[in-house]
Amino acid sequence: MLKGIIVLLVFQFLGECIAKLFSLLVPGPVIGMILLLVFLIIRKGSFKSLDNAVFIHLRYLPMLFIPAAMGIITQADILQKEFWAILISLVLGTIIALLFSAKLMDYLTNKWSQNEL
Structure with missing residues (x-):
């Protein structure tokens, strides 16, 4: 170890x-x-x-979430001011990541199936 x-x-x-x-x-x-x-x-x-x-x-990995939670609590005023910007960036980032992942999986599965033939 x-x-x-x-x-x-x-x-x-x-x-x-x-x-x-x-x-x-x-x-x-x-x-x-x-x-x-x-x-x-x-x-x-x-x-x-x-x-x-x-x-x-x-x-012990769950203990690492405690500082992140404290950061959210201590920065509540900034989160309130920038709520819409944060929400829009989270939604758009998630959509972009999902679209990229789906396109990559489609490409890889097509390439994999072509190699098997």
Whole structure:
């Protein structure tokens, strides 16, 4: 399990370094997750110690929603002022994401069925 935690921390560190080095707006841990995903795709799977480390951390994932809820509570006045802008952007963003996902699935299923013939 220690090896798995070290792997997670190394990828988070690499993500932080890339974010700081290139002054990116994307948080370092997000870049680290993408790097970890690429690593696991190249490796074609995970390993036991990483699975154990991730499983232990997933138990505590709901606690990460507490700061988000507190942010919503403390910013209630801004949410009231910008309610319509937030609502419209959420609805439009959801529609765009659904349309893109549907189009991508349609493209991939057509491509997959053509390769099977």
